[in-house]
Amino acid sequence: MIEPDGKDWTWVLATPCPECGFVAGDVDVARVGDAIRANAALWPVVLAGPAPSRRPGPGTWSVTEYACHVRDVHTVFDQRVALMLAEDGPLFDDWDQDATAVEQRYDLADPAEVGPALLAAADAVAARYDAVATHDLGRAGVRSNGSTFTVDSIARYHLHDVVHHAWDVRRALTVAAYDQQAADYRDASAPLDDRVRAGLDEVAARLAPGALVLEIGSGGGRDARELEARGLRVRRTDVAPGFVALLRDAGHDAEVLDPLTDDLGADRTVAPDGLHDGVWANASLLHVARADVPTVLGRLAAVTRPGGVLRLAVKEGDGEGWSTHGSIGVPRMFTYWRAPDLQDVLVGAGWAVDRLEHGDGKRGERWLSVLATRRLA
DSSP: OOOOOOOOGGGGGTSOOTTTOOOGGGOOGGGHHHHHHHHHHHHHHHHTSSOTTSOSBTTBOOHHHHHHHHHHHHHHHHHHHHHHHHSSSOBOOOOOHHHHHHHTTGGGOOHHHHHHHHHHHHHHHHHHHHTOOGGGTTOEEEOTTSOEEEHHHHHHHHHHHHHHHHHHTHHHHHHHHHHHTHHHHHHHTOSOOHHHHHHHHHHHHHSOTTOEEEEEOOTTSHHHHHHHHTTOEEEEEESOHHHHHHHHHTTOOEEEOOTTTSOOOOOTTTOTTSOEEEEEEETOGGGSOGGGHHHHHHHHHHTEEEEEEEEEEEEBSSSEEEEOOTTOOSOEEEEOBOHHHHHHHHHHTTEEEEEEEEEEOTTSOEEEEEEEEEOOO
């Protein structure tokens, strides 16, 4: 059972949401319909991703369950806005979202059916908002718990609800975006820039020929090929099955591997002690939620020999944010870092930071590149 959400979220109309970053005051109500359609377009992508009906934990909805809820949110708000426009001060029927999830068996829903239904519900309520005249934005309605909304405020409240749920599935959406556009990303990322080349050379210089490197986020395979060209062995892994399929099609051994949850130990036939000599994580850990990064770095340290090397690169900045840069048109979630915070997390996870450099990316973004050593136990 999922623990019911008994919180009153109306506070988001006055205060920015500290989780998803939504600011109600920044919303242009005249364009709420467009924002709802744009949000709805994300859900078929994530529903087509790996295992959408698998819960990430016993107390968290699966992607499919979240999508069912979003579908029904659109329908409920469509009904409420219609009432506000047709009647003076209507009282809305009570809607228990958690009871609905159980009664309608969200957990058994077919993702292939939920996606189109969500799009249809979103388009219907978006059209409703599109047709609201400016002089009707102040019309009011009352929720069963006594909360009063205007058409203006309920539009903002509604938009936060669906934006927040996209944030809830941000990790799955990011994986699904790469999974479905793996070949495009591979082709677009084929050129090797000077920053990455320098990192490859440095790792190769630190390790003996034939050393085993665990690559987190192999993507299209460019960096693994370069590491092998420098005399190293590479264990190719990626969380997106689409990338792993491309690598296997190219004749490489590759694994679907989640560095947060999966067993990271090396194949004992390759490394008898299950340890690696180094870790290469170029532009991959930037998709890991900030709260999970210490765990991931600690798990990587646990499967790296003392004295082994870590090379990682993340984007410099603050907070989290969606991005559609490059060849991937679907938004992906990025976690941004400042150098002191990143260094503290690395040290706490068992790494000694040898060097942390700032650099510019090809699209004007700033990068933090780290070379670290696995500390002696």
